[in-house]
Amino acid sequence: MSPSFSAARKMRENIVRALSPALKRRVANRVLVALAPTDVALLRLEGTLRPRVVEKRVLVCDPVEGAEPWRGAVSSLSAVAAELKNTRARVTVVLSNHFVRYALVPAAERLDRPEEQLAFAQYQFARIHGERSKSWKIRLSTAPAGAARVASAIDSGLLEKIEACFPPDGKARLVSVQPYLMSAFNCWRDAVPASGAWFLLVEPQRSCLALIEDGRWTALRNTRGEFDDLEQWAELLDRERHLAAGAQAPRNVLVHARDSWKVAATEAGGWNFSSLAFAPMGGLTAEDSAPFDLALCAR
């Protein structure tokens, strides 16, 4: 090997070695935060193609700290964000269904412009929730022509507080704030069969149940209550089937709940439940993943 070639290779190796930590910090660091009334779960990931958990934390919150159920969670998030201010990372926040309202907005073919469609979604929320919905931040998803669209609404104050935790000039950059339903559905929408299925998300004191048939959302209900066992899930489904679907509704249910990974599939009350579980991730065992279920949906 010629001396000049050897020197050039050595120089290149030195440059790569010097830049690697900076590149890793710049490219690969992600922080996933799940906000729920009783806890804030945080995962820090490194690696793009095969992300690996390098930090995990759960902060317990006071659900009755303020007038809104999210006050305690945002306080904890603010503390976490202060610790992250020197960490270069892209931050994704997943909102518990406790903080989000959903509605199915009927198809309105005459409404062409996005502002008109959003106003129509706002009208739908006002019909359900009254005047207080006027201050909510609403998002409206896309849907096939002629199909109902999923809309979500959160308190404006919640979004403002979250954004305030991650100032634009900080190293930790807020790149996404998404409802749990969005994270979970996008994570597992390929599991929805063409014939249709129920999609059930279970959190402490909360369930979110949707029916998807032929690629269309036909029912959606976000309900407060106790949903700790299969019988309660079956009762919820029986009730919803009578309200929204009728006898022709599918009997298979895709469920994402804490500890879903423990049981792959089971049957109760004439319903077939299939658990939605994550593929293993470096740095996080299945047993340890339960508190981070919401955050992992956005990975």
Added chain:
Amino acid sequence: MKPHRLELDYVAPPHRSPWAGVAVLALALGVAASVTVHYGSVRRELTAAEAARGLLGEARPARAIPRERLEDERRQVEAIVRQLTLPWAQMIETIEGASTGEVAVLQMQPEAEQRRLRLTGEAKNREAMLKYVRRLDEAKTLSEVHLVSHQVQLDDPSRPVQFALQASFRGAQ
């Protein structure tokens, strides 16, 4: 039908289908590959052209030419030069000047190598032939004019005499 993605993000813009980007990327890669291949091809052609130019530009070793061939060429060149340096105009003028109505020139054959002229003609009779030879001999451009042969054409009723003569160019080396 596969359900659409849910787009309810409060910060990020709606997720766009990656296929447009993938298509653009594929197109860009295709163009890049094509350009790379073309570049390689052009580079090879350039290398070949430079090599050819290098071959042409270098002083090639002189090939050995056989001496016999050189001699032949030299002789050919000298013959051509002699042919070109014959006093054609004066020669023709002399022959025309010596001609009369009783003599016709049939053939004129210069021999540049020996600087001689062979001439074939036909005279009305023998006296006309001899007068013609004498006139040529008196010309300034010719010398040593000799009658080489003569023959009466018996099959012709007028009995002409066909003859051949030879002369040297004056000043012949």
